[in-house]
Amino acid sequence: MPNVQPVMKIQNLTWLGIVFATALTSSLSSTAFDETLAPRNDAEVAQRVEQLRQKYAPYLRSLPEPLTIRSRTPIDSTWVSKYEVEDTEDPVRPPAPQWFGKKYDDSQWEATTVPEWRYRRASSRKPVSCILWYRTDFAASLPKKEERVFLVFAGVDWEAEVWLNGKRLGSHSVYYEPFRFDVTDHLKKNNTLAVRLIDGPVYGEPAAYWSLFPVVKAEDTRYVRDKAKSIGGYQVGDLHIGSGYGIHREVYLETTGTACVTDIYARGDVANEQASVKIHFDAAEADELTLRTEIIPENFEGQSYETTISHQASGGEGSVTLAVPMPAAQTWSPNAPNLYRCRVTIQREGQAIDAKDVLFGYRSFGMVSMDNPIKGLQAGTFLLNGEPIYLRGTNVQGMNALWYWGENDKLMELMLMLKAANFNAVRSCQHVQYPEVRELQDRLGIMSQQDQGSRYPKLGEQVWPELVKAAGALARVCYNNPGVVLVSHANETAFSTPAEWIEATLREDPDRIIKPVCGKPHGGSVMPPTRRSLYELPDEMWANVIEDFHPYWGWYGFIGQLQEVAFVFPPDRLVTAGEYGAEALDSYETMSTRYPSHWEPTPPRDADTLWGHVQVKKADKKQIAGFRGRAPVNLGEYIEASQIYQADVLSQTTKSCRLSPRRIAGYFQFHYVDVIAANWPKSIVSHDLSTKKGYFAMAQINQPLVPIPKITTQGEAMELWIANDLNQSFSGHQLRWAVRAGEELLTEGEKSVEIPAIKAIQVNTVSLTAVAAETELITVSTSLHDAAGTEISRYSQEFYLTAWRNK
Numbered sequence: 001m002p003n004v005q006p007v008m009k010i011q012n013l014t015w016l017g018i019v020f021a022t023a024l025t026s027s028l029s030s031t032a033f034d035e036t037l038a039p040r041n042d043a044e045v046a047q048r049v050e051q052l053r054q055k056y057a058p059y060l061r062s063l064p065e066p067l068t069i070r071s072r073t074p075i076d077s078t079w080v081s082k083y084e085v086e087d088t089e090d091p092v093r094p095p096a097p098q099w100f101g102k103k104y105d106d107s108q109w110e111a112t113t114v115p116e117w118r119y120r121r122a123s124s125r126k127p128v129s130c131i132l133w134y135r136t137d138f139a140a141s142l143p144k145k146e147e148r149v150f151l152v153f154a155g156v157d158w159e160a161e162v163w164l165n166g167k168r169l170g171s172h173s174v175y176y177e178p179f180r181f182d183v184t185d186h187l188k189k190n191n192t193l194a195v196r197l198i199d200g201p202v203y204g205e206p207a208a209y210w211s212l213f214p215v216v217k218a219e220d221t222r223y224v225r226d227k228a229k230s231i232g233g234y235q236v237g238d239l240h241i242g243s244g245y246g247i248h249r250e251v252y253l254e255t256t257g258t259a260c261v262t263d264i265y266a267r268g269d270v271a272n273e274q275a276s277v278k279i280h281f282d283a284a285e286a287d288e289l290t291l292r293t294e295i296i297p298e299n300f301e302g303q304s305y306e307t308t309i310s311h312q313a314s315g316g317e318g319s320v321t322l323a324v325p326m327p328a329a330q331t332w333s334p335n336a337p338n339l340y341r342c343r344v345t346i347q348r349e350g351q352a353i354d355a356k357d358v359l360f361g362y363r364s365f366g367m368v369s370m371d372n373p374i375k376g377l378q379a380g381t382f383l384l385n386g387e388p389i390y391l392r393g394t395n396v397q398g399m400n401a402l403w404y405w406g407e408n409d410k411l412m413e414l415m416l417m418l419k420a421a422n423f424n425a426v427r428s429c430q431h432v433q434y435p436e437v438r439e440l441q442d443r444l445g446i447m448s449q450q451d452q453g454s455r456y457p458k459l460g461e462q463v464w465p466e467l468v469k470a471a472g473a474l475a476r477v478c479y480n481n482p483g484v485v486l487v488s489h490a491n492e493t494a495f496s497t498p499a500e501w502i503e504a505t506l507r508e509d510p511d512r513i514i515k516p517v518c519g520k521p522h523g524g525s526v527m528p529p530t531r532r533s534l535y536e537l538p539d540e541m542w543a544n545v546i547e548d549f550h551p552y553w554g555w556y557g558f559i560g561q562l563q564e565v566a567f568v569f570p571p572d573r574l575v576t577a578g579e580y581g582a583e584a585l586d587s588y589e590t591m592s593t594r595y596p597s598h599w600e601p602t603p604p605r606d607a608d609t610l611w612g613h614v615q616v617k618k619a620d621k622k623q624i625a626g627f628r629g630r631a632p633v634n635l636g637e638y639i640e641a642s643q644i645y646q647a648d649v650l651s652q653t654t655k656s657c658r659l660s661p662r663r664i665a666g667y668f669q670f671h672y673v674d675v676i677a678a679n680w681p682k683s684i685v686s687h688d689l690s691t692k693k694g695y696f697a698m699a700q701i702n703q704p705l706v707p708i709p710k711i712t713t714q715g716e717a718m719e720l721w722i723a724n725d726l727n728q729s730f731s732g733h734q735l736r737w738a739v740r741a742g743e744e745l746l747t748e749g750e751k752s753v754e755i756p757a758i759k760a761i762q763v764n765t766v767s768l769t770a771v772a773a774e775t776e777l778i779t780v781s782t783s784l785h786d787a788a789g790t791e792i793s794r795y796s797q798e799f800y801l802t803a804w805r806n807k
Contacts, residue, residue: 033792036422038700040796042691048420049413056416059337059443064296067343069355073253075193077138080109084131084196087120091202091462099133100163100194106135114251117157117223119215119244127207127243129200134247136193143184146353148256148284151193152180155249157212158205158466161196173204173466174473175212175248176432182282183253199245204466206454208491209242210430213401216679223248227405231676236599238613238680242430257353259283259313259346265479266295266342267511268362269323270331270385275305275362278321279344283313290347295324298339298359299443302330331385332361332482334424334445339482361442361482367513367665369573371543377758380546380574380665382485382513388758390725391447391485391666392702393425394418394684395579398675399437411437413689414673415444421695422702427451427518427578427668430491432474442483449486449578449668450478451518455493464500471501475508487512488578492519492550497536506544518578519550542573546665550579551656554649574663579670580653583616584646584694585639586678586686594688595677605636613679616642628800629776644798646684647693651797654701655708658723659760669698700795705755707735707782707795711768715804718780720764722755730755732787735763739771740779746771753784768801776802 035055039045084097098104112134120128143149153160157175161168164186172179201207213223219233223246263280277293288310295305307324330338343357368374368381382389402411418426426446430453433441441448452470456463471489478484489501498516505512516535537545585591591611592602603609608618616622616638619631623638626645632638650669657667673685684694700706704725709718720737724730731754738748747770753763771778778801784793 033705033786033790036703036705037792038422038696038703038794039420040696045417045420045691045695049416052416052419056337056444059299059339059445061299062341063298063301064341064343064357067355067357069257069345069352071255073140073255075114075136075138075251075253077136079112079114079134079136080106081112081132081134082106082109084133086130087128088130088200089202093198093203094131096161096196099135100168100196101166102192104135104194109133109135113224114247115155115225115249117212117244117246117248119211119221127200127205129202129205130245131203132197132199132245134193134195134197138191138193139189140187140191140253142187142189143255146258148182148184148258148260149187150180150254150256151183152178152252152254153247153249154178154251156195156197156247157199157245159198159203160247161198163194163196165192173198174470176434177473177477178249180254184284187253193251195247197245197247200243201456201463204462205243206452206456206463206467206470206490207243208430208451208453208455210397210453211242211244212248212431213244213404214398214674214676215242215244216676222246223401223404225404225406227407230405233598234596234676234679236612236679257346257348258285259287259289259348260354261344261346261356262317263476264342264344264356264358265476266340266358266360267479268326268329268331268360268364268482270362270364273325273327273329275324275326275329275340275342275360276321277324277342277344278319280317280319281313281346282317283315285315287313287348289313290350291320292345292347293322293324294341294343294345295326296341296343297330298341300330300338302338303328305329326362329362332363332442332445333385334447337443337445337482338362339442342480358480359439359442360480363482364511365485365513366511367543367546369543371540378574378663382665384485387727390663390704390758391425391576391668392423392704392725393427393447393449393666393668394423394698395429395668395671396426396673397429397431397671398673399428400431400434401675403434403436410689411440414685415440415446417685417689417691418446418672419444421699422704423672423698424702425449425485425666425668426672427488429453429579429671430455432477435477438478438481438484442481445483447483447485448481449488449515449518450474450484451491452487452489453518454490454495468501468504471504472508475505475512479509485513486515486546488515488518488548490517493517499537499541502537502541502545510544512544514545515548515576515578516545518548520547521549547573547575548578549575550670551577551653552580554645554653555580555582574665576665577653577657577667579668580649581670581682581694582622582642582646582649583614583680583682584643584684584692585610585612585614585616585681587690587692588636588639590686590688590690591639594686594690599677603635606634608634610638611635612681614642614681625800625803629802642681643693647697648800650684650694651697651701654698655710658701658706659708659710659721663760697797700797703793703795705730705784706793707737707784709737709780709782709795709797711799711801711804713804715801716767716769718766718768719762720751720766720782721760721762722753722784723760724755724757727757729757730786733792734785734789735782736785737764737766737780737782739766739768740781741771741775741777746778771801773805776800 159173169181626641
């Protein structure tokens with residue numbers, strides 16, 4: 001039997017080099033509801049962010065002693081590049097030219113740097129297909145007798161063929177998965193490395209519109225680690241093509257022992273109080289190995305666990321799976337994101353020859369289904385550690401760029417602002433986040449949906465094999481992240497039989513919940529109430545599959561009819577709303593002081609013009625609805641109208657998600673923040689971290705327990721609802737409401753309410769027939785108070801009654 005014993009190692013480190021001066025022992029004298037009370041202005045956001053900074057500071061620690069047994073040597077020499085194919089529609093891949101030889105003359109190639117990520121400036125949204133070569137010369141120390149050396153690529157977009165000193169090492173595709181080659185027998189004191197990079201849909205890349213980094217019009221369409229040298233001269237206007245390429249992460253040599261750990265996949269089994277640990281290793285020859293597995297608290301002080309086994313390894317790659325008992329283990333959750341470090345050490349004759357570790361969370365995530373029914377819960381309900389959980393999410397793009405540029409303070413601030421607005425989840429819209437970004441989300445208790453984001457079903461012959469391969473890669477890279485609760489492989493496209501890529505995912509991670517296509521249907525489409533599904537799948541797959549739609553009413557449809565931006569969704573099982581929203585211009589201060597200096601000067605506030613690339617047009621129904629029946633006539637008014645309209649659309653659509661009689665399983669508003677100055681402003685936070693009205697609308701509706709007013713279709717009455725996402729009922733609470741027109745109080749009231757767990761209920765109806773016909777605007781305020789009279793939730797919304805009374 002494996003030997004299991006407690007281990008304790010404590011050393012205080014920091015996450016990504018960020019130093020937190022806050023005392024780790026500090027605590028807040030606030031209740032759980034103080035932490036979710038919606039902020040109403042920027043001052044309250046700042047206060048809430050500081051509270052969250054204190055609360056989560058301990059979870060950013062790394063307590064175990066760092067590993068030192070391996071060594072890394074970066075290949076940071078001078079690189080050169082040359083296009084073999086610059087842009088093509090021809091799906092036939094040409095044979096590789098002889099550009100990989102050690103003596104090949106590359107003196108006329110273009111000098112470049114690695115890491116880098118490029119994209120081609122184009123007049124359309126169509127991705128480019130190309131083949132680009134990289135070459136570099138580097139010096140290296142030769143390995144010792146008991147050492148092996150691996151050439152490691154942390155990320156290449158999309159496919160790489162690799163040669164070292166003229167010897168072909170192999171190939172790899174999928175931009176977010178690291179890969180490596182054993183070069184122990186190929187390394188020389190002076191080396192030549194050649195990489196043939198192959199990219200684009202005609203060569204099989206399942207590209208999507210949004211990608212690794214923001215794609216904008218620029219004079220220099222290139223991202224490097226130095227922000228000042230990235231996307232130089234980027235301009236106003238929508239490009240939105242979403243496909244790029246390059247060796248975008250580090251390249252290095254890693255020295256290990258002759259037997260080494262290649263991968264560790266650790267997952268908590270909460271129901272059985274144990275962890276399942278799958279260890280992959282590579283032995284240069286047949287060997288008797290001792291594998292010591294330690295599970296150590298990463299960011300909290302507590303019990304550790306250790307298992308030691310002997311294993312007879314044959315030469316080459318192998319794997320072994322262990323069940324490690326973890327009695328009294330601390331679970332991972334959004335409010336307490338406890339992490340463990342799983343460390344595997346290979347020993348030979350009592351000496352450590354190699355080691356590797358990964359972070360993971362002791363948690364389970366599943367879904368109610370026909371195979372896993374739970375009384376009182378509908379199929380499609382998500383379960384975190386066996387308890388129902390509702391996803392209140394937002395779409396994010398560009399977080400990779402912030403990490404890439406070392407803007408960790410800004411990245412942290414944005415994540416804390418996200419939590420301040422009561423979001424508990426993000427969708428990494430049509431791209432996969434860097435492991436460092438996923439780790440920060442894990443440490444802050446933020447759940448996520450990671451997207452592959454493919455979009456080219458018409459190129460099935462080329463794309464399909466790569467999409468299936470990517471499905472397995474996505475499952476592997478996200479396996480250990482406790483915050484990653486969903487994965488998706490395509491966006492707003494026509495794939496209807498995704499069984500093959502679902503199978504590829506489940507082979508790597510049988511527990512994973514999958515959205516095959518995020519946004520099917522898309523726009524103003526309505527899911528058919530009589531059909532079981534839009535997918536053709538075997539029955540056994542539905543235990544791991546949830547469907548998703550993108551209800552863009554109010555942006556693409558029903559413009560100006562705010563009462564129509566609501567829906568009742570009657571599927572056979574719960575689904576998610578993966579995108580919805582509307583545009584909102586940045587504030588005038590952001591435009592005039594925070595836009596790039598090389599952009600044209602921002603027009604005066606009173607100029608009759610729009611600024612930037614927007615779908616909103618002058619005096620259209622969106623603008624009139626946002627400006628409450630009047631047509632805005634200058635830039636300042638266009639800004640105000642767009643922000644009001646965005647807040648209205650978000651409020652109404654999210655209400656529909658929260659109050660639907662058959663509640664959906666979660667939602668992801670589109671989208672959270674622009675990390676660079678907006679070229680198509682759909683966010684609720686601008687690139688300078690300034691908030692828009694939509695941010696505060698979402699902060700309110702995101703409260704896990706919230707009193708929601710809903711105007712009836714004709715505007716004759718107001719329904720009062722309470723949405724409770726918590727697996728806890730509440731008794732003896734008081735609901736209070738008030739309706740005002742300007743400063744005039746029209747009606748108010750109070751009612752005692754009993755609130756059931758994980759349910760939305762209508763608790764009252766208030767007549768509005770006495771509100772004068774000429775009254776266009778009313779403000780409804782609701783609040784919920786506990787038995788002691790303490791306010792635990794609040795909601796306030798301005799209603800443009802004309803939109804309800806005049807269909």
